Amino acid sequence: MRHRCEGEFTRGLYASRYPENRKHMNFADLGLSPELLKAVEAAGYSEPTPIQAQAIPAVLMMRDMIGIAQTGTGKTASFVLPMIDILANGRRRALMPRSLILEPTRELAAQVAENFEKYGKNHDLRMALLIGGVQMGDQVKALNEGVDVLIATPGRLMDLFERGKILLNGCELLVIDEADRMLDMGFIPDIEFICSKLPETRQTMLFSATMPPPIEKLAKTFLSNPKRIEVNRAASANENITAFKINVKSRAKRETLRWLLQHDHVETAIIFANRKTTVRELNKSLQSHGFASGEIHGDMDQTSRIRELERFKAGEINILVASDVAARGLDVKGVSHVFNFDTPWHPDDYVHRVGRTGRAGAKGRAFTFVAEEDGEAIANVEKLTKTKIPVFGKGDVRVELVEKPAGSAPEEKPAGRSRSRDERDEETPREDRPARKPRREKEPREERKPARSARQDEQDDPVPAGEWNGPRPGFLDVGLG
């Protein structure tokens, strides 16, 4: 048997996942402690991503930093890992957290807390999660007992600070994640206030996939002599995401969406809309068409927000209709598609929305609907990303199309798929399945689906004929001219 030369396999994997990074690196080369390397190994990571390879040594050297890297490329671990080693020395004191991580949404704060638990499992570090919409009792108790890391949304942090439940003058390490969002109009007064309470000699780190120049200029006022790490040009699209735009009339958006949900091999999708009312109405409409969908937006109470996200993560629903509250940072495994039901008004949001797919080396597809009123917004997106998003055309369709008889509408069929269906299909006899499940007779290939990861690899393969015998959908004729 021929032996591979040392590192060949991992290097190959690395190059294909992160082709921009030519040099081969190990986590062990980055200066992390053995306990931490064990936790990294347990997480299943074989090699650092480019942002991790560049940021971790600098964080360990206590540098201030601006870290810019594409969505889904592991920015969280690039600050959480070195922080754990830095905090391993030193002791906690009541009311005085030793470090602070700021996040724009509660869900994202909770997700970073999960990361801390995962990577810090071999360390004796205490953490408190300070987010709004939930009771303060446990948060106050944790603060009283002393914490090494505070992970917070600004509102709740300010609230507890003003009540005297927390002192920030012992906090020598600050991370502002999604920094451009945190330093925009809405959040900036809070951030300025919080920073004014932190010690002046501290280490400050900012991370994001987007960084508009005026915001970066402002950001520098919070930093001293920062190292700037930019893995890819800010706001550049992740190369694992195949993006399309679809020119469509406003009133045809829903029908177009349903067609794509049924015929583009959607496993799990997040659908973004610009308005909360659209989110609510679209979710209702999808449910009435038999889709397993849920919703998340800022007008919901926190318990419902968490519940819907959990249902989505667990695969009870495979479609999440969302406002931009879910656009930043959320890391849900296996999101195969992102749909922009409306083109986002702020072009940076486009990068973050589509970045909910194509994470950690997986592939994803992103569709942006462009009606007349979205015209200016899409132009801004293309200007920011410096790419012309291709129009979805016949060649991109994943099912066989037949010529459309004049005036016919796309055929409808129920398709409330949930992510866990493969498992359930093994246990549930066919006749016992809920009526809402998609009819499988037409989809023999789907029954024999290989394991998820293998399937993702072949995502771009054309679909053999026979899966779609309906008329050609009208939207394909729009803008193909």
Ligand code: ADP
């Ligand atoms: P970002 O903040 O850059 O959008 P995240 O930190 O949320 O990305 O990480 C995205 C996903 O990549 C997570 O599921 C995480 O577990 C995974 N990940 C992080 N680092 C690595 C690595 N070195 N190798 C493989 N997967 C990784």
Ligand code: MG
């Ligand atoms: Mg992130």
